[in-house]
Amino acid sequence: MRKKLISLIAVLALVTICVACLVACNPYKFDGIGGGEPNAPVESNGGYAVKQGKYLYYINGYEGSDANNEWGKPTLQNIVRAELNEDGTVKNETTKVVVPKSIFNVSSSTGFAIFGEWIYYATPNYDKDKYGVASTTNTDFMRTKIDGSVTQRLGVINSRSAEYLFFPTRVLYYTSNTISYFDFSDLQTKKSTDSTDNSKKGDLATGVTSVKWKYGCDDIFYTQNATGTESYKNYNMLKAVKYDGTNERTLATQNTFLATGESAELNPQKVFKYTLQDMFVEADGKATLYYTMTYYIDSKDTTYGLFCAKADDFKGTHKCLNTIGSTTLFPLGYAEGALAYNKDNVYCWYNGENAEDPLQVTTTSQTVWYVKDGYAYVTANSGAKTLYKITYNKKVNNQTPIMEEGMKVDGLKLDFIGDNLFFFATDDENYTHVVNVKTFNKDEKDAKSTYIGFEREKDKEEEEE
DSSP: OHHHHHHHHHHHHHHHHHHHHHHHHOOOOOOOOOOOOTTSOEEOTTSSEEEETTEEEEEOOOOOTTSOOSTTOOSSSSEEEEEBOTTSOBOGGGOEEEEOSOOOOSOTTOOOEEETTEEEEEEEOOOBOTTSOBOSSOEEEEEEETTSSOEEEEEEESOSSOEEEEOSSEEEEEETTEEEEEEOTTOOSSSOBOOOTTSEEEEEESSEEEEEOOTTOOEEEEEEEOOGGGTTSSOEEEEEEETTSOSOEEEEOTTTTOOTTOOTTTOGGGOOEEEEEEEEEOTTSOEEEEEEEEEEETTEEEEEEEEEEEGGGHHHHOEEEESSOOOSEEEEETTTEEEEEOTTSOEEEEOSSOSSSOEEOOSSSEEEEEEETTEEEEEESSSBOOEEEEEOSSSOOOOEEEEOSOBOOSSSOOEEETTEEEEEEGGGTTEEEEEETTTOOTTSTTOOOEEOSSOOHHHHHHHHO
């Protein structure tokens, strides 16, 4: 009898341990919100507003890195979902929280993404160490189903400023001159978990000096310095690889621009180091790369200029945009070139035929956020209070104010979906607002952008007035 009692106690203890483990590994209790259109096309991955079918998913305002990030607690800076009317406006009454976590990263080139039935995002990790001290540097990569029913942690990194990009089976991130990844292709999809044991961690490329990637393109582009016995030479390699590690290739290297029979030692002005500045995904899904080039001569690096080329025919399509080597630019695609800073730090239109005499677009050091139908939409670099529309490809100076409201421009990039601009409104405690830049008339009485989100008492009071 005593042996049976001991056995029963042991079994109960084991069950208790198993239940505790299950609770520890599945902390994301959430009833879900139903709905969603996982098979619908997605627009604007990588920003803070993503459209999938008739639904809009967006980050609900901005608080910063110190926001409460306990599961279920964030009321701002989480991801919410709302249905859209046929004209693209938001049905505020349909707003529901789908990811009750704080979405934050220092890098302005990041955001969240949706693939099929999953929302992929980065969120600050405040786990405590053995001394009870919460992390101030770690980031969790996570995913949640579009109906909120399942949430999974995919990996943890020691940075809150790393650039990253999600794919349906991997997340890539760039830290310490290394492109690394978490591969979660083997992770089951029906249960929530905070364990990362089923994600495979690895490096895609090391010794990386610059990297560019964008949603809509499966290739990753990067530069690497020469290594081994070549490490003393003044050239580097411009390379590409598919996000899953396949199809690695070199696009440009030491001899790319040397003629047959020419030596690198006797022609240093034709041996280059490349630095990737941006990229553009063309309509066919292929990439156009934007890069600066330098060569080493007379014991110093000399800037050769800013260039662009189609990645699948680098040497054949390589063209000069300007000779000053601009590093601030907005890509327009191979045919149109780029809007880029000149030596006075104002934007000019460089199309590959006007390197020395480009059309000047802005008159001050502004930021270009969006380009459509021949217009560039710009704001001040900081403390933005006005959104302007400027014709960039004609010899006219028509900087037209579109909207005059406070916009947060020092975090994620201002996000456009079609003609709708989504932004964190500094005049409204950094809540998310939207404005249609094509139809909005700032001169109308009481003209202002539209708050989107949950019903608030202040909005009720304004309606009553």
